[in-house]
Amino acid sequence: MNKNLVSFLVFVVGLAVFHNAIFPIFTPKEVGWILNRYVYFLLFVAYLIITHLLLRLSPPVSLKGLFVWSVGFYFYDYVLYPHIPWTLFITYMVMWSIGTFLYISQDPETFREFRAPIVKTIIGEYKLARIVVFTALPILVGFATYNTIYPSFQEPVELRTVHPAPPATTKVHGKTYPLESTNNPFRIDEQDNYKDSFPFLDADKHEYMKYVTEGGTIFFQNCHYCHGDQLNGLGMFSHVFNPTPANFIDPGTIAMLQEAFLFWRVSKGGPGLPNESTPWSSAMPPWEEHLKTEEIWKVILFEYWYTGWHPRTFGTEGSTSGGGE
Amino acid sequence: MLGKNTRSIGTLSLGLVLALAIYLIPGMTGIADAKEAFAEQVFAEEAFAKEVQAEEAVEGEGEPEIEWSQDVFYKDWEGNPLKGPVSGYAAPELGPEDYNTYEFAPSRIILWVANQQHLYFGSFVLAVPIFCMIIEFIGIRTRDDDPVMADKYDRLARDLMKVSLTAYSWTAILGGILLFTFITLFPGFFKYMAGIFRPVMHVYALMFLAESGVLYVYYYGWDKMMDDKFLKWIHCSLSVLLNLIGTVLMYLANSWATFMQAPGGIDSEGRFLGNIWHVIHSTLWNPVGVHRILGNIVFGGGIVGAYAAYHYLTAKNEEEKAHYDWVCYVAMFIAIFGLIPLPFAGYWLMKEVYAFRQQMGITLMGGIMAWLFIIQAVMIGLLFFGANSYLHNGMARVKGSHRYMKYCKYMVLLLICCFTMWMTPHTIVMTPAELKEMGGAQHPVVGHFGVMSAKNTAVNLMITCTVLCFLLYQRANKKITVPWATVGNCWITAIFIGAAANIIFLGVYGYFLPANQRVGLSVPQVTSTLTTLFAGTAINISMFKDSESYGDIQWGTQSKVGTYAIFLLAISFTWLMGLMGYIRSSVRLFWHVTEVVRDNSVDAYTLTIGEAGKMLTFNALFVWVQFVVVFWVGSLTAKKIPAKAPEGVPVPAQQQQ
Numbered sequence: 001m002n003k004n005l006v007s008f009l010v011f012v013v014g015l016a017v018f019h020n021a022i023f024p025i026f027t028p029k030e031v032g033w034i035l036n037r038y039v040y041f042l043l044f045v046a047y048l049i050i051t052h053l054l055l056r057l058s059p060p061v062s063l064k065g066l067f068v069w070s071v072g073f074y075f076y077d078y079v080l081y082p083h084i085p086w087t088l089f090i091t092y093m094v095m096w097s098i099g100t101f102l103y104i105s106q107d108p109e110t111f112r113e114f115r116a117p118i119v120k121t122i123i124g125e126y127k128l129a130r131i132v133v134f135t136a137l138p139i140l141v142g143f144a145t146y147n148t149i150y151p152s153f154q155e156p157v158e159l160r161t162v163h164p165a166p167p168a169t170t171k172v173h174g175k176t177y178p179l180e181s182t183n184n185p186f187r188i189d190e191q192d193n194y195k196d197s198f199p200f201l202d203a204d205k206h207e208y209m210k211y212v213t214e215g216g217t218i219f220f221q222n223c224h225y226c227h228g229d230q231l232n233g234l235g236m237f238s239h240v241f242n243p244t245p246a247n248f249i250d251p252g253t254i255a256m257l258q259e260a261f262l263f264w265r266v267s268k269g270g271p272g273l274p275n276e277s278t279p280w281s282s283a284m285p286p287w288e289e290h291l292k293t294e295e296i297w298k299v300i301l302f303e304y305w306y307t308g309w310h311p312r313t314f315g316t317e318g319s320t321s322g323g324g325e
Numbered sequence: 326m327l328g329k330n331t332r333s334i335g336t337l338s339l340g341l342v343l344a345l346a347i348y349l350i351p352g353m354t355g356i357a358d359a360k361e362a363f364a365e366q367v368f369a370e371e372a373f374a375k376e377v378q379a380e381e382a383v384e385g386e387g388e389p390e391i392e393w394s395q396d397v398f399y400k401d402w403e404g405n406p407l408k409g410p411v412s413g414y415a416a417p418e419l420g421p422e423d424y425n426t427y428e429f430a431p432s433r434i435i436l437w438v439a440n441q442q443h444l445y446f447g448s449f450v451l452a453v454p455i456f457c458m459i460i461e462f463i464g465i466r467t468r469d470d471d472p473v474m475a476d477k478y479d480r481l482a483r484d485l486m487k488v489s490l491t492a493y494s495w496t497a498i499l500g501g502i503l504l505f506t507f508i509t510l511f512p513g514f515f516k517y518m519a520g521i522f523r524p525v526m527h528v529y530a531l532m533f534l535a536e537s538g539v540l541y542v543y544y545y546g547w548d549k550m551m552d553d554k555f556l557k558w559i560h561c562s563l564s565v566l567l568n569l570i571g572t573v574l575m576y577l578a579n580s581w582a583t584f585m586q587a588p589g590g591i592d593s594e595g596r597f598l599g600n601i602w603h604v605i606h607s608t609l610w611n612p613v614g615v616h617r618i619l620g621n622i623v624f625g626g627g628i629v630g631a632y633a634a635y636h637y638l639t640a641k642n643e644e645e646k647a648h649y650d651w652v653c654y655v656a657m658f659i660a661i662f663g664l665i666p667l668p669f670a671g672y673w674l675m676k677e678v679y680a681f682r683q684q685m686g687i688t689l690m691g692g693i694m695a696w697l698f699i700i701q702a703v704m705i706g707l708l709f710f711g712a713n714s715y716l717h718n719g720m721a722r723v724k725g726s727h728r729y730m731k732y733c734k735y736m737v738l739l740l741i742c743c744f745t746m747w748m749t750p751h752t753i754v755m756t757p758a759e760l761k762e763m764g765g766a767q768h769p770v771v772g773h774f775g776v777m778s779a780k781n782t783a784v785n786l787m788i789t790c791t792v793l794c795f796l797l798y799q800r801a802n803k804k805i806t807v808p809w810a811t812v813g814n815c816w817i818t819a820i821f822i823g824a825a826a827n828i829i830f831l832g833v834y835g836y837f838l839p840a841n842q843r844v845g846l847s848v849p850q851v852t853s854t855l856t857t858l859f860a861g862t863a864i865n866i867s868m869f870k871d872s873e874s875y876g877d878i879q880w881g882t883q884s885k886v887g888t889y890a891i892f893l894l895a896i897s898f899t900w901l902m903g904l905m906g907y908i909r910s911s912v913r914l915f916w917h918v919t920e921v922v923r924d925n926s927v928d929a930y931t932l933t934i935g936e937a938g939k940m941l942t943f944n945a946l947f948v949w950v951q952f953v954v955v956f957w958v959g960s961l962t963a964k965k966i967p968a969k970a971p972e973g974v975p976v977p978a979q980q981q982q
Contacts, residue, residue: 082763084771085755092745095706099741102714106733107721108884155757165688168920180683233765242757244766251836252751252767252776256691258683310839 007059010051011067015074018044023078041079045071061113065104072096164273170264172288172296182260184311186211186294186301194305215302218295222287231306241283248307255309262300262311266291396598397921398589398607398681409590409598413520416595416922423513424926432510433928438944439499439506441903445624445948446496447578448617448902451571452625453489454540456659457482458564465557479551481652485629486544488959493540495955497533511926514917521597521604522581529577536570543567575621576614580605583613585918586909587681595921608681612674613909619667624898626660631895632956634888640881647881653891654719660894661712661795665788665858668705669851676844678912682919689912691751696934697908699750702780704901706744709787711894713740716794718887725875726801739790747783751775773836781847782832785854789824792858796865804873813868820861824853899948903941911937 018040026040033039048067051057059067076084076092084092104114121129169178189208197206203213220229226245228235233247248254254262264272270282287296304311395406417423426432464478507515519526543563550560584590590603597604633652640646679686688694717733720726749771760766773779796817807813828850835843913919915929923929932940 080770082768083759084768085753085759085763087754088749088768088771091748095741095745095748098710099737102710102717102737102740103734105714105884105886106717106737107730108718108886109721111884111886165684165692168682168684239761242760244760247765247767250767250772251778252772255839256776261683261687310842312839 003057004059004063006055007052007057007063010055010057011048011070014047014051015044015070018047019078037079037081041075060117061104061110062117065100065114068103069097069100072100164265166261166264167274170267172263172267173293175293177260177263179258179260179264182263184259184263184297184301186215186297187259187311191301191305191310195308199302199305211298212302212305214295215298215300216306218291218299219302222290223299226283231303243281245284248303248309251309254303254307254311257312259297259300259304259311262303263296266296266299394592394594394596394598396589396603397591397593398587399603409592409600409603411592411596412599413591413597416517416591416918417513419513419917419923419925421925423511425510425512426927427510431928432926434940436503436506436510437907437940438947439503441906441944442948442951443496443499443503444906445899445902445944446492446499446951447575448621448624449628449952450489450493450496451575451618452621453485453492453629454564454567454571455622456625456629456656457486457489458561458568459659460485460655461561461564465561477648477651481655483544483547486547487962488632488956490540490544491955491958493537495951511917514922514924517595517918517922518581518585521584521591524601525577525580525605529574532570532574532577536567536574539563539567539570572614572618575617576610577605579613579617580607580610582910583607583609585916586685586913587678588918588921591921593921595918609674609677612670612677616667616670616674619663619670620902622663623660623667624902626656626658626663627891627895627898628952630656630660630891632952634891634895637883637888638885643881650880650883653883653888657712657715657891657894660898661716661791664708664712665791666855668784668788672847672851685912685919688914689908693914693931694908694912695750695752697904697937699748700934700938701901701904701908702748704897704904705784706748706787707897708894708901709740709744709791711890711897713737713791713794714890715887715894716791716798718884718890720798720801721884722879722882723798723801723875724877724879725803726798729797729801732797733794736790736794740787743783743787743790746774746779747787749774749779776836778832778835778843778846781835781850782828785828785850786825788854789821789828789857792854792861793821796861799862799865800869802875802878803869804875805868806871806873807868810868813864817861817864820864821857824857827853896945896949899945900941903944907937907941 022043023037023040026035026043027037028035048071052059073093073096076089076096083089103110105111117126117129120126121133124130166179168180169176171177186208188211189206191208194202194206194208194212197209199209199213199216202209204210219227224231224235225237226235226241227233227248228238228245231248233245233250235245238244246253265284267286267288269284269286271286273282291299300311392411393408394411395408397406399407401407424432427435460478460482464475464482467478468475543560546560546563550556584604584607587607587609588604589607590600590605591597630653633649633656637646637649637653640649675686675689678689690698713736717730717737720730720733751772752766752775753768755763763769767775774783805813831846831850835846838846911931913924914931915924916922917924
């Protein structure tokens, strides 16, 4: 049999078998280190390589390019879980397509080899292929046009910015705080010293844990409905908000911010966000209307203690603000 | 020469590395030095201030009293704002009478176009003398060994200078247009700036005169200084002088922009505090300067490369093809060497922006400008793709390269994986349904790529990969014969594997550290990357001693894909430069001078991403139209003289038809 055809069958049949028979085994309810979808994907790639080596198959570059591109598509569309948003999928596929192009055009020889079947199809050397391609193309264009103009009732995508730029100062309960130089008054010690302590049990032993405990109490009274009892943004009301409440466990949220930023954000809530980049779609109330200044600081202390993140500081990075050069 | 024999490659590479180091070291060490110098300066100023105040106290009434005010930026060593004598007027509260408009376009858009066009051309005319300096130097150094190639280098440097001459007057005209645009459309703002920068503007004009003088002597004296060895060195020295003056010019002009973004030397009312150096030398001055020098080199390389690529594709004979293929290579070589340290200079700039105002940093990286940074990430990725594609394709025309070509596909895979990580946004654009499906705003897998730990790792790996690709290109046609070849290869392998392991380890480790410590990890990551660049290149070049050649580079046989990659690079550079310029400028939001002069014009809004994109594309296309015109004007006087080898000198294979 034609070796190229064998190679093609190895890919297509292999993919069908792997996807329908082996994939379910690797996606159990309890995901493990071995039984997970990414190990499955590596196995599939290994199968492709090993089968080609064993059968001494060396498909032309155009076929290799097709395999490489399809493997990328398969990974992003089926293997990667949960499914990534459409915009990201398109971006990733553009990247992968560019990569595939770089692969096939890495030298003139491979590029010529890649172009050969295309040229042969166009000039009519592959008659059947030409008929198929030139029949399919207008149908595809028609289908794409239909798809584009068919009315869709999905909510439009939103181009959000995640960190609003804070103002230089904020006024809470009649006092003005310069954001760059304000620190948490309850951060009286290094939080790592209390890693093994527990808020409510050790509240009487350490002053620091007393503040954390008070912060925790306020958090569970007011904040956990949205931000979650594990501070992961998955509180009981979280799924009705878009965007979902901030996930403090994520290294990209409070771990990247100064405590004063949080103080401003918590105090002013959604209504206090700056004008640029509106609409912010933040449902957070301005907590200064419900909490005292000290309570806000204590909640912030608790959030950092609980997540293990440290608030961002600029003083220790070697380039303090305003120090000149 | 380039790619022909080992010595010249060594000379060129080392020369470039040294040149880069010379440019970078002052910037990097400058902070420490400047802080020390600043301490002394502040001490002297405080002592002087006390003296003056004491004198005032003694002299009592009757003498005009000097008002002292606090600097908005500079602080003394106790952290208190530095004081200076008020020496200027307060910043004006601008009103409608301070802005003029045309009906056909908003004033700010007109100013943007004028400014951007001037900057593009300015960048080009500052970059070309750097090129000429390097190329002429190589030409002089190789004259004894290879007069034919030396002549080629010399002619190339001269051709570039000829184009630059036309571009130079063009730049001046665009500068004039920019100045008139400022005066006519933003008179109130310009009056304030002129009040502060009055002496700098005059020095700038005088430096322009000096630049013109040296430029004309340098270009028109080329023939006269050609034959005598001593005079030729003098001629080459003139190019150094030309570059020095050009750099000073650029730094002076930069001071206006950096002052607008992060002012210093004035009080909160905008009154000048008597020290012009403070105003010039505000916090972003050094990083912007270094970033722009590197950017200019890359941009200039892109333009020269595209010019040569066009001629390569349209060449009528083999000789022309070989020549322009070689010019493409020289231009790309210089551009890529500028490109590699460019992201680090960018990081430095961003670090200083954050240090100046956290608010500004967040607006840039996480706030309203964040999506423009995502676009920037895509463009930078394209640059690395283009550069690697050019190198891969270029390698194919070198005999003996088959030994290394097989690694290209793995490098492409690494690049793509890193690029995917590099450009994954922290906040993904999605519909509410997709949000629900993902179970939160962050994806549990790719969401980890949205933070700096991943980005730093990705970009460092991409650069390391490009360096590796370049090393393989260098040795593609060489059969290494030094007795320590195995040891050398082991060292190179160890350096690259070690660097990659260190970069990845630090990247992962960063996730477990607080943000302020995580920032510090970028330093060892960058050091690992630079080690591969410097140590890898040095060992690689040393191994070429007495190497046997598999054959010369077949100039004129570069593939079309590789040549088109150069166009991609050139256009990407242009667009990217415009984009970053726009970001840097528009981060001031509604301020002409941050927190001092408010922009009260009707144009004080931030453009939507789409509108900004259209303007950037317009600017990029417009400048390329002008470049085409300038190159065409430059070609009007061109005489095609075939390169002839002096008698008695064997013609290198690549010159033979």
